[in-house]
Structures are given as C-alpha cells and as structure tokens.
Amino acid sequence: MAKRSLQTRLPSAPAVPLLVPAGLSVIGVTYGLARYGYGLYLPDFRAAFPLSTTGAGVVASGSFLAYCGTAALAGHLVVRGRARRALWLAGGSAALGSAVVATAWSWQVLAVGVLVAGSGAGFATPALVAAVAATVPAEGEPQAQGVVNSGTGAGIVLGGLVVLAAPGTWREVWAGFAVVALLATWWADRCTAWPPGPHRPAPGPGGVRVLALRRPLAAAAVAGVGSASVWTFGRDLLTEAGLSSAVTGLLWCLLGAAGLVGGLSGHLVDRFGVRVAWPVSVGLCAAAVVLLAAAPGSLPASAVSLTCFGAGFVALTGVLIAWGAGTAPHAAGQAAAVVFIGLTAGQACGAVLLGALAGTTGVPVAFVVAAGLLGLAATATSGGAPAVHVGEQVPPRPSRSHRTPRDAAGRRARDCTP
Structure with a gap:
C-alpha cells in the first residue's frame, strides 16, 4: 500500500x-x-x-x-x-x-x-x-x-x-x-x-531569556499553587460537604461554561493593560476559593464560587500570555510557553502541598491557604508589569509565504490557554 x-x-x-x-x-x-x-x-x-x-x-x-x-x-x-x-x-x-x-x-x-x-x-x-x-x-x-x-x-x-x-x-x-x-x-x-x-528552525531574533520573565513567571507559579485547590480537590470538597453527585456535576458544568466567558480576557487587557487585568482576574479566583471554603455545602454559594473561578482562571491565563508577550515581544511564543510551564509547575506543587495540608487540617483550611497565595500572586503587577495592551504585544505578522511554525506560535500566543 x-x-x-x-x-x-x-x-x-x-x-x-x-x-x-x-x-x-x-x-x-x-x-x-x-x-x-x-x-x-x-x-x-x-x-x-x-x-x-x-x-x-x-x-x-x-x-x-x-x-x-x-x-x-x-x-x-x-x-x-x-x-x-x-x-x-x-x-x-x-x-x-x-x-x-x-x-x-x-x-x-x-x-x-x-x-x-x-x-x-x-x-x-x-x-x-x-x-x-x-x-x-x-x-x-x-x-x-x-x-x-x-x-x-x-x-x-x-x-x-x-x-x-x-x-x-x-x-x-x-x-x-x-x-x-x-x-x-x-x-x-x-x-x-x-x-x-520537517525543516530546520528559521533564523531570526534570539530566544527569550527566562530571567527577563522572572516577574510573570513567579506570579504564574504562585497562582498555579493556589488554583490547584479547585482543580484537584474542588469536587471532592463539595461531595464531602453533602452535595449529591448530580449537583456537583452540574456545578462543574457551570465552571466550564464560565471559562468560556473568561476567554474574553484579551478585551480586558486591551482596555486596561496588564497592571489592572492581572490583579482583577487573580483576585476573582482568590475570592472564589474563599467562598467555596466558607460554604461548600451551600448550593448558591458554590455556584457563585465556581462561576467566578472558571471565569477568573481562564482570564488569568490569557493575561499571563499578554504579560509574557509584552515583556519579550520578539519571542512571544517562547514567552508564553515559559509562563505556562511556570503555572503548571505551580499547580503540581500545589496539588502536593495542599493535599498534605488538607490531610492534616482539613480541606477548607487548605483552601483558605490557597486563596491567600492567589491574593499574593495578584500583587505581582504592583510595580513591575508593563502597561501593555493586546495590540502592542506581537510584532507585525509576516506574509503567509514567509511564516514559520515559530512565527505562528508567537502570533497566536495571545489566544492559547492551558
């Protein structure tokens, strides 16, 4: 054949x-x-x-x-x-x-x-x-x-x-x-x-330096630790609080649907810049985690919490990409990859640390700690984030005949979510 x-x-x-x-x-x-x-x-x-x-x-x-x-x-x-x-x-x-x-x-x-x-x-x-x-x-x-x-x-x-x-x-x-x-x-x-x-990478500007991304990378890692609470233990907390499998499944649907709304974070960055968009999106996640820890057995509170978390988390990932691209506009795709790996590495650490804490003090206490970490991450733009807007982050796109996979990754970096 x-x-x-x-x-x-x-x-x-x-x-x-x-x-x-x-x-x-x-x-x-x-x-x-x-x-x-x-x-x-x-x-x-x-x-x-x-x-x-x-x-x-x-x-x-x-x-x-x-x-x-x-x-x-x-x-x-x-x-x-x-x-x-x-x-x-x-x-x-x-x-x-x-x-x-x-x-x-x-x-x-x-x-x-x-x-x-x-x-x-x-x-x-x-x-x-x-x-x-x-x-x-x-x-x-x-x-x-x-x-x-x-x-x-x-x-x-x-x-x-x-x-x-x-x-x-x-x-x-x-x-x-x-x-x-x-x-x-x-x-x-x-x-x-x-x-x-397959082909060899096209020559072009140098790659991104991780040191230049130290602030968004650190913010991503800390936010990852805090967000691991809901992604790993959220439904478990709701179930232990007495909500039925059907109800928690419906709440998970709500979280996912809210994430679709969070995909509009580019408009937030375009209007207000990273310095405002980052604390707003991460702060929304922190408030959601606190609310879930305080009243996991309340259906209205849980619904509001997961709606806010779904929208806030997807929004913060979009803001992270914009922040990375604004810091390293010549290598937007590589910058996005670096900050996403930082976010996911933070989630890995958070799953272990929060799981160990939950095993000794209870899941609600672990969630309160997670919310505190998200609050800490929200302060990362207080003095160092560029006041960039979406339209300023990526260099002019090359013609299709001259585009490479690296060009495509950089151009599309603003829209990717983890």
Missing part, C-alpha cells in the same frame, strides 16, 4: 472550517476531560481505591509535571515542522492514559494512567496552533484559534454532563474518553493542510 503523501492531501474548501470544530474537540478531550477529569472523578476514585487526600494530591502533581515536560517537547517538535507528530502524541497520550485509568486495578495503576492522560494536553496546543496557521486563511486565523482554544471549557462542561447522565460509571466513561481522543485527533489530522515535511 502506497504511503499517503501529506503534500497531495490538501483539504478542499469545505474542509478548511472543519478544522475549527475538530481542533476544539482535541482541546476539549485532552484538557477538559483527560487532564482536568481527574479532579472531577476524584470522589469516585477515592471510593474505589485506598487513596488519601495527600495521595490524591501527589497523583495530580504527577499529571501537572507531565504536562510541563510534554509542552516543552511539543514546542521543539513544532519549531522543526513536526506538528503533525505532536498532534498524534497529544491524542495518543490522552487515549492511552484514559484507557489505563478505565482498567486500573490499583491506585498505583490509576496514577500512571492519570499521568499519561494529563500529558497529552501539553502536546495539543502547540500542534493545533501550527495546524490552524497552516490551514485556515489568514483573515480567519484569529477567530479560528480563539474558538479552538475554548475547547477546555467545552470539555469541562461535557465532563460535568456525563457525570449527571451516568453517575458511578467512571470506568466506562474513561474508556469513552480514550475513543473520543483518537477520533478527534484523526478528524483534526484529516482537516489540516500540513506543510510538506
């Missing part, structure tokens, strides 16, 4: 817009389901395995760290024209990890599955940035990339709906995640006009 040529498999005009829902599906399953699904199903996992609160935090930490590693590797692949390989690594990792979770017979096997499943998200965003840049007409790229990246919220909503429709069937559900991951990846692959083949 002849090997399929990527050069001859260019999508027809009707297939081009299909990359948008296909890419959204990949982001939805790799982020919203395979990565953040661990926190959603933590009550079920703890009922099935002898998993303590501390142990649950360690497992989540491994998943976050795996994301850091694969995000760095994905950037390496995309710059060298291997975005298609990164896409299949995203879908394959999410599928394999989800299958391991579905068949886990011990908490150790479950941990391996969660780690592998969560790593897929690190490959997904860089691959889809390149896919959209290569396939969608230039005038439609900003809108297309924004819709694709909203898949995280869509995936979280879907996960919550599944909990509502099929409570107590986590093994079957995670097996379904594996199938959906492969189908979504295949769909996105078929809808992408991939470049002819």
Whole structure:
C-alpha cells in the first residue's frame, strides 16, 4: 500500500472550517476531560481505591509535571515542522492514559494512567496552533484559534454532563474518553493542510531569556499553587460537604461554561493593560476559593464560587500570555510557553502541598491557604508589569509565504490557554 503523501492531501474548501470544530474537540478531550477529569472523578476514585487526600494530591502533581515536560517537547517538535507528530502524541497520550485509568486495578495503576492522560494536553496546543496557521486563511486565523482554544471549557462542561447522565460509571466513561481522543485527533489530522515535511528552525531574533520573565513567571507559579485547590480537590470538597453527585456535576458544568466567558480576557487587557487585568482576574479566583471554603455545602454559594473561578482562571491565563508577550515581544511564543510551564509547575506543587495540608487540617483550611497565595500572586503587577495592551504585544505578522511554525506560535500566543 502506497504511503499517503501529506503534500497531495490538501483539504478542499469545505474542509478548511472543519478544522475549527475538530481542533476544539482535541482541546476539549485532552484538557477538559483527560487532564482536568481527574479532579472531577476524584470522589469516585477515592471510593474505589485506598487513596488519601495527600495521595490524591501527589497523583495530580504527577499529571501537572507531565504536562510541563510534554509542552516543552511539543514546542521543539513544532519549531522543526513536526506538528503533525505532536498532534498524534497529544491524542495518543490522552487515549492511552484514559484507557489505563478505565482498567486500573490499583491506585498505583490509576496514577500512571492519570499521568499519561494529563500529558497529552501539553502536546495539543502547540500542534493545533501550527495546524490552524497552516490551514485556515489568514483573515480567519484569529477567530479560528480563539474558538479552538475554548475547547477546555467545552470539555469541562461535557465532563460535568456525563457525570449527571451516568453517575458511578467512571470506568466506562474513561474508556469513552480514550475513543473520543483518537477520533478527534484523526478528524483534526484529516482537516489540516500540513506543510510538506520537517525543516530546520528559521533564523531570526534570539530566544527569550527566562530571567527577563522572572516577574510573570513567579506570579504564574504562585497562582498555579493556589488554583490547584479547585482543580484537584474542588469536587471532592463539595461531595464531602453533602452535595449529591448530580449537583456537583452540574456545578462543574457551570465552571466550564464560565471559562468560556473568561476567554474574553484579551478585551480586558486591551482596555486596561496588564497592571489592572492581572490583579482583577487573580483576585476573582482568590475570592472564589474563599467562598467555596466558607460554604461548600451551600448550593448558591458554590455556584457563585465556581462561576467566578472558571471565569477568573481562564482570564488569568490569557493575561499571563499578554504579560509574557509584552515583556519579550520578539519571542512571544517562547514567552508564553515559559509562563505556562511556570503555572503548571505551580499547580503540581500545589496539588502536593495542599493535599498534605488538607490531610492534616482539613480541606477548607487548605483552601483558605490557597486563596491567600492567589491574593499574593495578584500583587505581582504592583510595580513591575508593563502597561501593555493586546495590540502592542506581537510584532507585525509576516506574509503567509514567509511564516514559520515559530512565527505562528508567537502570533497566536495571545489566544492559547492551558
């Protein structure tokens, strides 16, 4: 059988817009389901395995760290024209990890599955940035990339709906995640006009210096520690407070839907700059965590809390990208990668530290500490963030004939979310 040529498999005009829902599906399953699904199903996992609160935090930490590693590797692949390989690594990792979770017979096997499943998200965003840049007409790229990246919220909503429709069937559900991951990846692959083949990175301005990003990097790491509270232990706290599985699933849907609203953070940065947008978005998360710690058994309070957290968290990720791009406008894509790795590394540390604290003092106390850390992170722009606006962050875009994967990553950095 002849090997399929990527050069001859260019999508027809009707297939081009299909990359948008296909890419959204990949982001939805790799982020919203395979990565953040661990926190959603933590009550079920703890009922099935002898998993303590501390142990649950360690497992989540491994998943976050795996994301850091694969995000760095994905950037390496995309710059060298291997975005298609990164896409299949995203879908394959999410599928394999989800299958391991579905068949886990011990908490150790479950941990391996969660780690592998969560790593897929690190490959997904860089691959889809390149896919959209290569396939969608230039005038439609900003809108297309924004819709694709909203898949995280869509995936979280879907996960919550599944909990509502099929409570107590986590093994079957995670097996379904594996199938959906492969189908979504295949769909996105078929809808992408991939470049002819791998290449060497194009010469250009020097890369970003991590030292120059020390302030946004530190802010991202501290915010990551605090945000790990809700992503890892949020539903567990609600369940222990007496809310039913159906109610907590509905609340998770609300969190995901609010995240779609948080994707409008670019307008906040454009109007007020990073110095205002950062403390507003992080402060919203801090207030949400305090409210959840104070009244986890109250449905109205929990609904308000998760709505604020979903919107605030997605907004703060968008502001982080703008902050990084404003600090290193010549290497916006690399700057975004650095601050996102810092955010996720903070989440990894937070999952362990907050889990250990919750195991000794209780989950509400751990949430109060997390809120304090988010409040600390919110002060990071008090004297050092550039007063940049969205339109000032990225250099003029090159023509399509001269664009490279690195150009695409830098140009689209403002719209990507973790």
